[in-house]
Amino acid sequence: DTGVSQNPRHKITKRGQNVTFRCDPISEHNRLYWYRQTLGQGPEFLTYFQNEAQLEKSRLLSDRFSAERPKGSFSTLEIQRTEQGDSAMYLCASSLGGGYEDIQYFGAGTRLSVL
Amino acid sequence: AQRVTQPEKLLSVFKGAPVELKCNYSYSGSPELFWYVQYSRQRLQLLLRHISRESIKGFTADLNKGETSFHLKKPFAQEEDSAMYYCALSGTTSGTYKYIFGTGTRLKVLA
Numbered sequence: 001d002t003g004v005s006q007n008p009r010h011k012i013t014k015r016g017q018n019v020t021f022r023c024d025p026i027s028e029h030n031r032l033y034w035y036r037q038t039l040g041q042g043p044e045f046l047t048y049f050q051n052e053a054q055l056e057k058s059r060l061l062s063d064r065f066s067a068e069r070p071k072g073s074f075s076t077l078e079i080q081r082t083e084q085g086d087s088a089m090y091l092c093a094s095s096l097g098g099g100y101e102d103i104q105y106f107g108a109g110t111r112l113s114v115l
Numbered sequence: 116a117q118r119v120t121q122p123e124k125l126l127s128v129f130k131g132a133p134v135e136l137k138c139n140y141s142y143s144g145s146p147e148l149f150w151y152v153q154y155s156r157q158r159l160q161l162l163l164r165h166i167s168r169e170s171i172k173g174f175t176a177d178l179n180k181g182e183t184s185f186h187l188k189k190p191f192a193q194e195e196d197s198a199m200y201y202c203a204l205s206g207t208t209s210g211t212y213k214y215i216f217g218t219g220t221r222l223k224v225l226a
Contacts, residue, residue: 003158033214035216040124040218041218041219042119042121042201042203042216042217042218042219043159043201043216044216045213045214045215045216048212048214055212056211056212091159093159101147101164101166101205102205103149103161103164104161104214105160105161106158106159106160107158108158109158
């Protein structure tokens with residue numbers, strides 16, 4: 001499968017626990033994006049990487065959130081001290097990185113439920 | 116404020132009827148506009164983008180800068196068009212990239 005891969009597909013955790021999600025982009029893609037999607041809403045931009053550099057972070061990304069993309073390949077999104085409001089679908093996308101007209105290719109997402 | 120507005124949460128049409136999914140945007144600059152689609156149990160995928168000026172699956176979208184709109188149209192709806200449609204824009208403001216999605220419109224094409 002040459003598409004964007006996200007793991008796990010579902011995560012159930014208790015409030016206060018830390019969780020980490022992984023995204024493997026399409027191999028030749030330089031850009032990688034993280035979005036959050038809650039019920040009835042469109043994807044909300046969280047952050048994006050150009051290779052290993054994190055170039056943009058949304059105000060939605062509080063101090064409890066951190067994202068990395070070591071070596072410019074896969075990326076991880078960690079949420080510390082989860083809260084019930086963090087329950088959402090977390091989407092990863094990648095693109096070739098030519099510009100803002102890039103087509104983004106999305107993964108299937110990781111659904112987080114915080115109890 | 117920079118935003119994308121899709122005023123209809125749900126649009127139901129009969130098979131063979133014309134479809135128009137509305138999208139208005141507010142952005143200081145010249146953004147690129149996209150329509151993404153999510154079919155049942157599938158991931159979000161690009162349907163079309165303004166820069167390509169293509170017709171995909173019979174859908175077209177025209178960017179109207181005066182009205183800041185990018186409505187999606189199809190002359191004859193088919194049942195397989197039933198899906199969730201998201202309008203999105205991307206662009207730069209003061210060197211900062213912006214990626215903004217609308218809240219989506221669910222299209223139901225009735226037999």
